[in-house]
Amino acid sequence: MIAEVIGEGYDLDLDITRDTSFAEDIEIESIEFVAFGELLRETYDERVDLVAWFGEMDVDQIIALTVGEVVDYVVRCTS
Amino acid sequence: MTTPLDDAVAIVGMAAVFPGAPDLDRFWRNVVEGVDAVGPVPADRVDPVFFADGDQLDVDRFYCRRGGFIDAAQPFDPTEFGIMPIAVAEAEPDQMLALATATRALSDAGFGTGLDPTRTGIILGRGGYITPAIGRLHQRVRTAHQLAECVRELLPDLPDAQIAGLRGQFQAAFGPPHPEASIGLVPNLVASRVANRLDLRGPAYTVDAACASSLIAVSHAVQELTAGRCDVMLAGGVHHCHDVTLWSVFTQLRALSPSGEIRPFDRRADGILIGEGTGIVVLKRRSDAERDGDRIYALIRGVGVASDGRATTLMSPTVDGQVLAVERAWEAAGADPATVGLIEAHGTGTPAGDAAEIATLRRVFDPDGADPGKRQPVGIGSVKSMIGHAMPASGIAGLIKTALAVFHQVLPPSLHCQEPHPDLAGTRFDVVQSAQPWDRNGSPRRAGVNAFGFGGINAHVVLQESFCDRDAAPRRGIQVTERKGWAPPPMFVWAGERVDDLVSVLEDEKRVLAGALPAGPEGPVRLAIVEPTPKRVALARKVVARGQAWRGRNDLWFSPEGLITQGGKVAFTFPGVEPTLAPELEDVSAHFGIVETEAPVATEIGRHGMGIIRVGRLLVEAMSRLGIEPDVIAGHSLGEWTAMIESESVPPEVVDLFVGGLVAGQLVLPDLVFLAVGCSAELAREVVADLPDIVVSHDNCPHQAIVCGIEGSVAVAQERFKVQRVMGQVLPFRTGFHTPMFQDYMAPFVQCLGGLPLAAPRVPLWSSITAMPFPSDEDQIRALALRLYVEPVRFRELVQNLYADGVRLFIQPGQGSVVGFIGDTLREHDHLAIAGAVPNRSGMEQLTRVVAALYVEGAEVRFDQLLAMSRADVPAVCSPPAAGRSGDALRFDAALIRGSLQPLDLGSRPSSPLPEGEFGATLRLIEEAARVVMEAAEHSSTPTPAPTAPTELRWRRRFTVEDEPALADHAFFRQPPGRSTLADRFPVVPMTMMVEVMAGAAQHLAPDRLVIGLQQIRALRWLPVDPPTDVDITAAFVGTDHDRVRVSIDGYARATVLLGDRYPNPPETLDLEPLQDEGPAPQNADQLYDERWMFHGPRYQGVSEIRTMGRDGVRGRVTALPAPGALLDAAGQYVGYWIMVNASEDRIALPMRIDRIDFYAPPPEIGTQLEVTVRFTEVTVEDIRADIELVQDGVLWGRMASFTDRRFDTTEPLFRVILFPEVNGLAEPAADGSWIIGEHWRSSASRELVMRRYLSGPERAEYAQLDPLAQRDWLRSRVALKDAVRAWLWDRGAGPLYPIEIEVGVDDQGQPVVHGPDGVAPRVRLTLRAEDAVVVVDEPTPTSTSVRSLSHSDTGR
Secondary structure: OHHHHHOOOOOOOOOOOOOEEEOOOOOOOOOHHHHHHHHHHHOOOOOOOOOHHHHHHOHHHHHHHHHHHHHHHHHHHHH | OOOOOOOEEEEEEEEEEOOOOHHHHHHHHHHHHHOOOOOEEOOOOHHHHEOOOOOOOOOOOOOOOOOOOHHHOOOOOOOOOOOOOOOHHOEEEEEEEEHHHHHHHHHOOOEEOOOOOHEEEEEEEOOOOHHHHHHHHHHHHHHHHHHHHHHHHHHOOOOOOHHHHHHHHHHHHHOOHHHHHHHHOOOOHOOOOOHHOOOOOOOOEEEEEOEEEHHHHHHHHHHHHHOOOOEEEEEEEHHHHHHHHHHHHHHOOOEOOOOOOOOOOOOOOOOOOOOEEEEEEEEEEEHHHEEEEEEOEEEEEEEEEOOOOOOOOOOOOOHHHHHHHHHHHHHHHOOOOOHHHEEOOOOOHHHHHHHHHHHHHHHHHHHOOHHHHHOEEEEOOOHHHHOEEEHHHHHHHHHHHHHHHHHOOOEOOOOOOOOOOOOHHHOOEEEEEOOEOOOOOOOOEEEEEEEOOOOOOEEEEEEEEEOOOOOOOOOOOOOEOOOOOOOOOOOEEEEOOHHHHHHHHHHHHHHHHHOEOOOOOOOOEEEEEEEEOOHHHHHHHHHHOOOOOOEOOOEEEEOOOOOOOOOOOOEEEEEOOOOOOOOHHHHHHHHOEEOOOOOOOOOHHHHHHHHHHHHHHHHHHHHHHHHOOOOOOEOOOOHHHHHHOOOOOOOOOHHHHHHHHOOOOOOOOOOOOOEEEOOOHHHHHHHHHOOOOEEEEEEOOEEEEEEEEEEHHHHHHHHHHHHOOEEEOOOOOOOOOHHHHHHHHOHHHHHHHOOOOOOOOOOOEOOOOOOEEEOOOHHHHHHHHHHHHHHHHHHHHHHHHHHHOOOOEEEEOOOHHHHHHHHHHHOOOOEEEOOOOOOOOHHHHHHHHHHHHHOOOOOOOHHHHOOOHHHHHOOOOOOOOOOOOOOOOOOOHHHOOOOOOOOOOOOOOOOOOOOOOOOHHHHHHHHHHHHHHHHHHHHHHHOOOEEEEOOOOEEEEEEEEOHHHHHHOOOOOOOOOOOOOHHHHOOOOOOOHHHHHHHHHHHHHHHOOEEEEEEEEOOOOOOOOOOOOEEEEEEEEEEOOOOOOEEOOOOOOEEEEEEEEOOOOOOOOOOOOOOOOOEEEOOHHHHHHHHOOOOOHHHHHOOEEEEEEEOOEEEEEEEEOOOOOOOOOHHHHHHHHHHHOOOOOOOOEEEEEEEEEEEOOOOOOOOOOOEEEEEEEEEEEOOOEEEEEEEOOOOEEEEEEEEEEEEEEOHHHHHHHHOOOOOOEEEOOEEEEOOEEEEEOOOOOHHHHHHHHHHHHHHHHHHHHHOOOHHHHHHHHHHHHHHHHHHHHHHHOOOOOOOOHOOOEEOOOOOOOEHHHHOOOOOOEOOOOOOOOEEEEEEEOOOOEEEOOOOOOOOOO
């Protein structure tokens, strides 16, 4: 899914783990986050609201966001 | 009135040797610090035997024991140097000093190469005194003989042989005779030797006018320059003569100070002290100096010379003669003597001299009854108080001191005047006691320098500060300066034909980690890794193995066939205002030596706006150096400003105005909130559709839009977006741009853009408002630029349309979100979007990645430009030299110096001790002089890296009819002879002269290359030459191949000049097709001018034959005249003539642009005849275009494509008035006896023609002051009144009458009053109606009302 957002083929260099950082490792851009959030919502459902979740965070937290944290969030929302 | 110099000459270099001051720096320091360089006579200069106390007036006993001597100031070790070659030893020492000083002065002026010796001369003041060498000769010849005769008388028995031996011994004391060196005794050689050594071919001579010599030398030099005979002149004076005969003369005259003090203007002054020295200034015409970016110490505005005539005695000065000289100088300067701020007086410190000089100064500068308001204090002083009286060199000492005072804006002190002369009491003159700042008092700083010589020869020079003030604000824009080192990160870059080859290359990890740049043939398969690590190499292997393009993640780029290789275009997409501040990028400017300066900006948004523009321009320049140029330019939001600038839609010369207008401090902006939302513009539009005063202002990309509106609506919208799970963020600035709500705030922008010339973009420019390319029409560009403020940004569509247009690479010159928008929009499409700057890397680091990315896509980038620059690559500093000298290193052409110094050989050691006594010191001076010159030669002959040519030059040029007298023949309007000024005739620079100026400018940048053509020549507005116009000229290479130079005569014209190493071969086929309906022309060449079809005077009457004419062209013959631009102008005259003959209205047409000129041969010699074929390609109501061929001896010499004349809307009656104004008018008689005058012009351009046709100088000045809206009716009323009165007078039998001969004023009631020639003043009544004006003219009443002229009282200066 991340690969889809950042562009096909760019997953080669990434062994995406829970510790992979969106900003640093994936070099994701803010608009890609929007697309990513959209994709999550389509894949799961309305309960996965990245926007609302980001609203609770400050900028540094968003920058430091890792794949693991997003996974936990999605699990929380959908469980 | 004498011919004013009008700032014509600039002092651009100086050098001096005076007591206490071996060089210019020390001289100025001494002057400022008030150092008294006078001292006791050194025993080795004048034998002490000649001095005696007491009051006797013996011819060989001197009562004064003090003076100014230079030897103490010359630090050197005599043993370090060998015997002087005979030529030097025998010559007058002043020759070597003059040579050294001239060399230093030229060096100070920055002359390395570029001195044209054939147009350079030297004139020095020098007295006919007994100087050391002639003194030696005198002793060797006459004294030896006298000695022998004397001995023979005394000792008659002494054998002749012994007497001869004695004589021989005496002579031997002066060294062996050297007949071959006798030339060194000729006095004028002081100038000739300099000319000889430096190979100057202009005049080289000395003048002797006693103490006035130096200034008269300056006067001569100024004449050489203003007459155009020379381009560079050295002028000054030399005096190195402490000969006992000179001391005797002044002792006999009782002129030497018994008290041993020289106290100019002190009541105790009792005489002079003798000094010495050499001073030389380098002079150029001001226009040349400004063109060449010289540092200008001061301008010489006027020189006056006068003799006392039949004075009472030759010795006592007369005030009348001095006054005459001073007044002549100020008259020549065209300046009010009251504006003087500093006077360097002759100031000998003799009672008679001081009294006379004070009387002179009072008469000229402080006359009785002078306006007390103008009586600001004037500093006076004399450098003689510090160095003594250097006789013929004293004037140049004063001039150099004063030029430095003007330059440094300091009033320098004068010494020993504790008790000012009683005649100074109550005058404006203050003897300056200590250095003080020199404040300007309403006029430029001006100073006068006096030098009054024995025998009643007086000279005065008026100096003025240069407006190219050393404190002038740094020039804006991009200038080239020295580069600093920066090392790029390691990179591995590879290019080849096959992916398989790359795979095997990547096997060798070590090799990749070591980094490499591509070498050899460059195939389509490309890869770049910046800062390669084992992890990145491993990734590269995977990427390459898969064979699909990889663009940038992990600093890796790979492409089996790059986007550019596939034909993709490169777009620069400039970012707009973003929440983050513009980056600094100092490393980029330092690396490339790009200096940016900017005006301070008051507002936050202004700073922001300036910041993005600044960064954008910097990165564009940097990328250009790196070989990256855009095919298309666009901008996001306000990034469109930068885009307009970089595409040159905003011409470079008005960028400052443009930016200044956009970010002006007083802008009032609406208080509207921007909310960026993470959804499509469609969704955003739905969300805000029902809310008041809120709109979608930006459609950035599928996943981002921005809404903008009043706070309340934005708050509601924000909640709604949250509900829709759309991210929203309020932006930290409030401008309201891109919304209809901004409409009410447009006025300042409309005003700013309305006044600026805009041009068709040089590089295709796309609009983010229309998502389409910009129009090319100026008015449409302006309209679109204004729509930017009030219409939404359609960036998503823009990117899609660019993609559809073939753009595959998007570079964002700056930081920001634009690359993100592009990535989101083109998610599914193969493209590259890369930022030129990013927050987490330095500017150069990111540019390195841009270069890598572009290379991989197939661009021809310049990796070498990324590397740290070696010294040899450092480009020259091209801005005008900074204030102060930039090191004393001589920058002479090495060959010139070497060639000039062949006779000198200082290699051998001395075989005998240096002579002692009075000659020793002078010989040491010779050595010093020779050493300086030799060092210069050695310095120059040291192998140095070939200097890198500058890539950009800027300078200022003054366009004046004095420098180009022929321009008096390029004046549009015929005016009454004797009753008009040249300005009334409106002389302007022909467009074709601007072509020559621009070609010359490019040649300046690339002196070794030929100008083989120009393209995109645009004349933007008239460049008038009376009064003179000062214009900045810029020349800059385009790209890196140095084949094209973009030249701008800022605000007036621009073009791209094409350079080559040889002229291209001319096409063999000429335009010989018959013209349509070809037949004889109605006029022949003489009639063209005699019948006033063309306004040109003789020096621009280049059409020598009009052979035939047809419906689509003209054929004729032109003569190459010497006037600037005359040849091409003559060819263009056929265009103007043809439309006059073939059109029934709008018959006036003047050249405005030429799309391209190609030259196939060097400029023809003066007098050459060329065949011309003019072929019209397009004739519209607005302009006429023609292709013009010029053929010399059957071979095409040059071709102008789309030579375009603009047509000025003029009716037939107006056309007749413009051509034959003295017998034509616009007034039509009405049935009731009144006169009706229609408005025969519509456009503002034609209005200007009418304005200049009808108005006199004072009227034009008044017109210029009016609000543009008021100008129209004001002009209509003037034209109506003038023409009604002319018609009325013609009815009464008057002869020819020009419009400017009718003066229009208003009386106390505001009613118009007119005055014609010979005092005729009919009564007039004017009614302005919508379409025309009605004027009733009546005989004057006996008592006419008092007239208040409408013209401004011409007092303000």
